[in-house]
Amino acid sequence: MAIVEKVIDAEPQHVFAVLADGWTYSDWVVGTVHVRDVDHDWPRVGTQLHHKAGPWPFSLEDSSTVLACEPPHKLVIKAGLWPAGEAIVVFTLEPVGDGATRVRIGEDFAAGPLRWVRNKLNDLVLHQRNKETLSRLCDIAVRQKADQREPR
Template identity: 60%
Template sequence: MAVTQRVISAPPEKVFGILADGWTYADWVVGTTHIRDVDPDFPGVGARIHHKVGPWPVSLHDETVVLRSEPPRRLVLRPKLRPFGEMTATFTLTPDGAGRTRVTLREDTSRGPLLWVRTKINDLLLHGRNRETLRRLADIAEKRGERHESPGLARQA
Protein backbone atom coordinates (compact mmCIF):
# COMPACT_ATOMS: atom_id res chain seq x y z
CA MET A 1 0.00 0.00 0.00
CA ALA A 2 1.25 3.47 -0.87
CA VAL A 3 0.59 6.17 1.74
CA THR A 4 1.27 9.79 0.79
CA GLN A 5 0.59 12.96 2.79
CA ARG A 6 0.63 16.67 2.08
CA VAL A 7 -0.42 19.72 4.04
CA ILE A 8 -2.49 22.06 1.87
CA SER A 9 -3.02 25.71 2.75
CA ALA A 10 -6.79 25.55 2.41
CA PRO A 11 -9.54 24.39 4.79
CA PRO A 12 -10.92 20.83 4.51
CA GLU A 13 -14.22 22.08 3.02
CA LYS A 14 -12.39 23.73 0.13
CA VAL A 15 -10.16 20.70 -0.52
CA PHE A 16 -13.13 18.33 -0.35
CA GLY A 17 -15.01 20.65 -2.72
CA ILE A 18 -12.34 20.02 -5.35
CA LEU A 19 -12.40 16.26 -4.72
CA ALA A 20 -16.21 16.41 -4.98
CA ASP A 21 -16.09 18.09 -8.41
CA GLY A 22 -15.62 15.14 -10.75
CA TRP A 23 -15.00 17.47 -13.68
CA THR A 24 -11.65 18.51 -12.10
CA TYR A 25 -10.46 14.89 -11.74
CA ALA A 26 -8.17 15.03 -14.80
CA ASP A 27 -6.66 18.27 -13.47
CA TRP A 28 -5.18 16.60 -10.40
CA VAL A 29 -5.13 12.79 -10.96
CA VAL A 30 -1.92 11.75 -12.70
CA GLY A 31 -2.65 9.53 -15.71
CA THR A 32 -6.24 10.65 -16.29
CA THR A 33 -6.36 12.48 -19.60
CA HIS A 34 -10.02 13.35 -20.24
CA ILE A 35 -13.32 13.36 -18.35
CA ARG A 36 -16.10 11.97 -20.53
CA ASP A 37 -18.95 12.29 -18.02
CA VAL A 38 -19.67 12.63 -14.30
CA ASP A 39 -22.77 11.16 -12.67
CA PRO A 40 -24.99 13.99 -11.38
CA ASP A 41 -24.93 12.65 -7.80
CA PHE A 42 -21.11 12.54 -7.61
CA PRO A 43 -19.55 12.19 -4.98
CA GLY A 44 -22.42 10.10 -3.63
CA VAL A 45 -21.78 6.42 -2.96
CA GLY A 46 -22.00 4.46 -6.22
CA ALA A 47 -21.60 7.55 -8.43
CA ARG A 48 -19.06 7.38 -11.24
CA ILE A 49 -16.59 9.52 -13.14
CA HIS A 50 -16.21 8.26 -16.71
CA HIS A 51 -12.74 9.07 -18.00
CA LYS A 52 -9.87 8.24 -20.31
CA VAL A 53 -6.57 7.00 -18.93
CA GLY A 54 -3.22 7.06 -20.70
CA PRO A 55 -1.85 8.77 -23.80
CA TRP A 56 -3.37 8.54 -27.26
CA PRO A 57 -3.48 6.18 -29.15
CA VAL A 58 -3.44 3.67 -26.28
CA SER A 59 -5.82 5.53 -23.97
CA LEU A 60 -8.55 3.46 -22.35
CA HIS A 61 -12.11 4.41 -21.46
CA ASP A 62 -12.69 3.61 -17.84
CA GLU A 63 -14.38 4.81 -14.68
CA THR A 64 -13.87 5.64 -11.03
CA VAL A 65 -16.59 4.69 -8.54
CA VAL A 66 -17.29 6.27 -5.14
CA LEU A 67 -17.21 3.65 -2.38
CA ARG A 68 -17.60 6.01 0.60
CA SER A 69 -18.22 9.73 0.96
CA GLU A 70 -18.05 11.64 4.26
CA PRO A 71 -17.82 15.36 3.44
CA PRO A 72 -15.54 17.10 4.22
CA ARG A 73 -13.35 14.44 5.86
CA ARG A 74 -13.10 11.30 3.71
CA LEU A 75 -13.61 10.11 0.17
CA VAL A 76 -12.95 6.51 -0.90
CA LEU A 77 -12.74 5.84 -4.64
CA ARG A 78 -12.28 2.74 -6.76
CA PRO A 79 -10.40 3.71 -9.93
CA LYS A 80 -10.71 0.96 -12.50
CA LEU A 81 -7.76 0.24 -14.79
CA ARG A 82 -9.28 -2.42 -17.00
CA PRO A 83 -8.00 -4.86 -18.08
CA PHE A 84 -5.25 -4.57 -15.44
CA GLY A 85 -7.36 -4.35 -12.31
CA GLU A 86 -8.81 -1.94 -9.81
CA MET A 87 -7.36 0.23 -7.08
CA THR A 88 -8.81 1.60 -3.85
CA ALA A 89 -7.86 5.20 -3.10
CA THR A 90 -8.76 6.73 0.27
CA PHE A 91 -8.47 10.48 0.80
CA THR A 92 -8.56 11.50 4.47
CA LEU A 93 -8.70 15.24 5.23
CA THR A 94 -7.68 16.42 8.69
CA PRO A 95 -7.61 20.06 9.87
CA ASP A 96 -3.98 21.07 10.46
CA GLY A 97 -3.98 24.54 11.95
CA ALA A 98 -5.86 27.62 10.83
CA GLY A 99 -7.07 27.19 7.26
CA ARG A 100 -4.84 24.18 6.52
CA THR A 101 -5.61 20.54 5.74
CA ARG A 102 -3.46 17.44 6.02
CA VAL A 103 -4.45 15.17 3.14
CA THR A 104 -3.53 11.50 3.46
CA LEU A 105 -3.90 9.40 0.33
CA ARG A 106 -3.78 5.63 0.76
CA GLU A 107 -3.86 3.62 -2.44
CA ASP A 108 -3.60 -0.09 -3.06
CA THR A 109 -4.48 -2.67 -5.67
CA SER A 110 -7.81 -4.26 -4.83
CA ARG A 111 -8.65 -6.51 -7.81
CA GLY A 112 -7.30 -7.97 -11.03
CA PRO A 113 -3.95 -9.02 -12.48
CA LEU A 114 -2.13 -6.13 -10.78
CA LEU A 115 -2.55 -8.07 -7.52
CA TRP A 116 -0.09 -10.66 -8.86
CA VAL A 117 2.70 -8.10 -9.27
CA ARG A 118 2.13 -6.16 -6.06
CA THR A 119 5.58 -5.33 -4.67
CA LYS A 120 7.47 -2.63 -2.82
CA ILE A 121 8.54 -1.28 -6.23
CA ASN A 122 4.87 -0.81 -7.18
CA ASP A 123 4.28 0.95 -3.86
CA LEU A 124 7.19 3.31 -4.59
CA LEU A 125 5.81 4.04 -8.07
CA LEU A 126 2.35 4.70 -6.62
CA HIS A 127 3.88 6.92 -3.93
CA GLY A 128 5.67 9.01 -6.58
CA ARG A 129 2.52 9.29 -8.68
CA ASN A 130 0.43 10.18 -5.62
CA ARG A 131 2.93 12.79 -4.46
CA GLU A 132 2.40 14.55 -7.82
CA THR A 133 -1.38 14.05 -7.54
CA LEU A 134 -1.42 15.78 -4.13
CA ARG A 135 0.87 18.55 -5.45
CA ARG A 136 -1.65 19.22 -8.24
CA LEU A 137 -4.56 19.12 -5.77
CA ALA A 138 -2.72 21.62 -3.55
CA ASP A 139 -2.06 23.88 -6.53
CA ILE A 140 -5.75 24.01 -7.35
CA ALA A 141 -6.83 24.51 -3.72
CA GLU A 142 -4.21 27.14 -2.89
CA LYS A 143 -3.88 29.12 -6.11
CA ARG A 144 -6.93 28.57 -8.26
CA GLY A 145 -9.51 27.26 -5.84
CA GLU A 146 -11.98 30.05 -6.51
CA ARG A 147 -12.40 28.81 -10.10
CA HIS A 148 -13.00 25.26 -8.91
CA GLU A 149 -15.61 25.73 -6.21
CA SER A 150 -17.89 22.76 -6.38
CA PRO A 151 -21.58 22.29 -5.84
CA GLY A 152 -20.57 18.82 -4.56
CA LEU A 153 -20.97 19.74 -0.91
CA ALA A 154 -24.41 21.18 -1.58
CA ARG A 155 -25.39 17.94 -3.33
CA GLN A 156 -24.37 16.02 -0.20
CA ALA A 157 -26.58 18.12 2.11
Protein backbone atom coordinates in the same frame (compact mmCIF):
# COMPACT_ATOMS: atom_id res chain seq x y z
CA MET B 1 -0.62 0.09 0.24
CA ALA B 2 0.95 3.37 -0.86
CA ILE B 3 0.22 6.20 1.58
CA VAL B 4 1.18 9.79 0.85
CA GLU B 5 0.25 12.93 2.75
CA LYS B 6 0.63 16.68 2.34
CA VAL B 7 -0.46 19.73 4.30
CA ILE B 8 -2.39 22.10 2.05
CA ASP B 9 -2.90 25.77 2.89
CA ALA B 10 -6.67 25.59 2.52
CA GLU B 11 -9.53 24.55 4.78
CA PRO B 12 -10.94 21.00 4.40
CA GLN B 13 -14.07 22.30 2.65
CA HIS B 14 -11.94 24.00 -0.04
CA VAL B 15 -9.93 20.83 -0.64
CA PHE B 16 -13.03 18.64 -0.59
CA ALA B 17 -14.69 20.96 -3.12
CA VAL B 18 -12.01 19.93 -5.62
CA LEU B 19 -12.60 16.23 -4.86
CA ALA B 20 -16.35 16.82 -5.24
CA ASP B 21 -15.93 18.33 -8.73
CA GLY B 22 -15.54 15.23 -10.85
CA TRP B 23 -14.86 17.31 -13.95
CA THR B 24 -11.48 18.38 -12.45
CA TYR B 25 -10.36 14.77 -11.90
CA SER B 26 -8.08 14.73 -14.94
CA ASP B 27 -6.50 18.03 -13.81
CA TRP B 28 -5.06 16.56 -10.63
CA VAL B 29 -5.07 12.74 -10.89
CA VAL B 30 -1.81 11.73 -12.54
CA GLY B 31 -2.45 9.33 -15.42
CA THR B 32 -6.05 10.38 -16.07
CA VAL B 33 -6.10 12.19 -19.38
CA HIS B 34 -9.78 12.91 -19.96
CA VAL B 35 -13.05 12.90 -18.02
CA ARG B 36 -15.80 11.68 -20.35
CA ASP B 37 -18.80 12.06 -18.03
CA VAL B 38 -19.66 12.55 -14.35
CA ASP B 39 -22.85 11.35 -12.67
CA HIS B 40 -25.02 14.27 -11.59
CA ASP B 41 -24.82 13.51 -7.84
CA TRP B 42 -21.03 12.91 -7.71
CA PRO B 43 -19.59 12.19 -5.12
CA ARG B 44 -22.63 10.48 -3.54
CA VAL B 45 -22.01 6.81 -2.73
CA GLY B 46 -22.52 4.70 -5.86
CA THR B 47 -22.03 7.52 -8.34
CA GLN B 48 -19.40 7.29 -11.06
CA LEU B 49 -17.11 9.37 -13.16
CA HIS B 50 -16.08 8.02 -16.52
CA HIS B 51 -12.52 8.65 -17.62
CA LYS B 52 -9.67 7.81 -19.96
CA ALA B 53 -6.23 7.01 -18.59
CA GLY B 54 -2.87 6.52 -20.20
CA PRO B 55 -1.21 7.95 -23.28
CA TRP B 56 -2.90 8.04 -26.66
CA PRO B 57 -3.30 5.76 -28.62
CA PHE B 58 -3.09 3.30 -25.72
CA SER B 59 -5.49 5.10 -23.38
CA LEU B 60 -8.14 2.99 -21.70
CA GLU B 61 -11.72 3.98 -20.92
CA ASP B 62 -13.15 3.03 -17.56
CA SER B 63 -15.05 4.41 -14.57
CA SER B 64 -14.42 5.18 -10.93
CA THR B 65 -17.12 4.63 -8.32
CA VAL B 66 -17.63 6.32 -4.95
CA LEU B 67 -17.63 3.75 -2.12
CA ALA B 68 -17.82 6.19 0.81
CA CYS B 69 -18.26 9.94 1.15
CA GLU B 70 -18.09 11.95 4.37
CA PRO B 71 -17.69 15.62 3.37
CA PRO B 72 -15.35 17.32 4.04
CA HIS B 73 -13.27 14.60 5.70
CA LYS B 74 -13.24 11.41 3.65
CA LEU B 75 -13.77 10.09 0.13
CA VAL B 76 -13.23 6.47 -0.92
CA ILE B 77 -13.18 5.59 -4.61
CA LYS B 78 -12.88 2.33 -6.52
CA ALA B 79 -10.79 3.45 -9.50
CA GLY B 80 -11.09 1.24 -12.56
CA LEU B 81 -8.48 0.74 -15.24
CA TRP B 82 -9.42 -2.57 -16.83
CA PRO B 83 -7.88 -4.76 -18.16
CA ALA B 84 -5.08 -3.74 -15.77
CA GLY B 85 -7.37 -3.89 -12.74
CA GLU B 86 -8.78 -1.55 -10.15
CA ALA B 87 -7.61 0.21 -7.02
CA ILE B 88 -9.23 1.43 -3.84
CA VAL B 89 -8.23 5.03 -3.16
CA VAL B 90 -8.91 6.61 0.23
CA PHE B 91 -8.68 10.38 0.66
CA THR B 92 -8.73 11.64 4.24
CA LEU B 93 -8.75 15.34 5.11
CA GLU B 94 -7.86 16.54 8.60
CA PRO B 95 -7.84 20.19 9.69
CA VAL B 96 -4.46 21.32 11.03
CA GLY B 97 -3.29 24.69 12.24
CA ASP B 98 -5.05 27.82 11.10
CA GLY B 99 -6.93 27.11 7.88
CA ALA B 100 -4.78 24.21 6.65
CA THR B 101 -5.61 20.59 5.86
CA ARG B 102 -3.55 17.42 6.06
CA VAL B 103 -4.60 15.34 3.05
CA ARG B 104 -3.68 11.67 2.98
CA ILE B 105 -4.07 9.38 -0.01
CA GLY B 106 -3.97 5.65 0.57
CA GLU B 107 -4.11 3.50 -2.55
CA ASP B 108 -3.97 -0.23 -3.05
CA PHE B 109 -4.72 -2.49 -5.98
CA ALA B 110 -7.93 -4.39 -5.32
CA ALA B 111 -8.44 -6.55 -8.41
CA GLY B 112 -6.88 -7.58 -11.68
CA PRO B 113 -3.31 -8.29 -12.76
CA LEU B 114 -1.85 -5.26 -10.94
CA ARG B 115 -2.89 -6.84 -7.64
CA TRP B 116 -0.64 -9.81 -8.29
CA VAL B 117 2.51 -7.91 -9.33
CA ARG B 118 3.09 -6.01 -6.09
CA ASN B 119 6.71 -5.25 -5.46
CA LYS B 120 8.96 -2.45 -4.20
CA LEU B 121 9.22 -0.86 -7.65
CA ASN B 122 5.43 -0.70 -8.06
CA ASP B 123 5.09 0.79 -4.57
CA LEU B 124 7.70 3.42 -5.40
CA VAL B 125 5.99 4.35 -8.68
CA LEU B 126 2.57 4.56 -6.98
CA HIS B 127 4.08 6.63 -4.14
CA GLN B 128 5.68 9.11 -6.58
CA ARG B 129 2.50 9.30 -8.66
CA ASN B 130 0.43 10.14 -5.60
CA LYS B 131 2.94 12.74 -4.41
CA GLU B 132 2.44 14.53 -7.73
CA THR B 133 -1.34 14.01 -7.49
CA LEU B 134 -1.34 15.74 -4.08
CA SER B 135 0.81 18.54 -5.42
CA ARG B 136 -1.71 19.16 -8.22
CA LEU B 137 -4.66 18.92 -5.82
CA CYS B 138 -2.91 21.46 -3.61
CA ASP B 139 -2.40 23.90 -6.48
CA ILE B 140 -6.06 23.76 -7.47
CA ALA B 141 -7.44 24.05 -3.91
CA VAL B 142 -5.18 26.97 -3.00
CA ARG B 143 -5.96 28.76 -6.28
CA GLN B 144 -9.71 28.31 -5.82
CA LYS B 145 -9.45 29.55 -2.23
CA ALA B 146 -7.61 32.67 -3.43
CA ASP B 147 -10.16 33.23 -6.22
CA GLN B 148 -12.99 33.20 -3.68
CA ARG B 149 -11.28 35.91 -1.61
CA GLU B 150 -10.65 38.30 -4.51
CA PRO B 151 -13.39 40.88 -5.13
CA ARG B 152 -15.16 40.51 -8.42
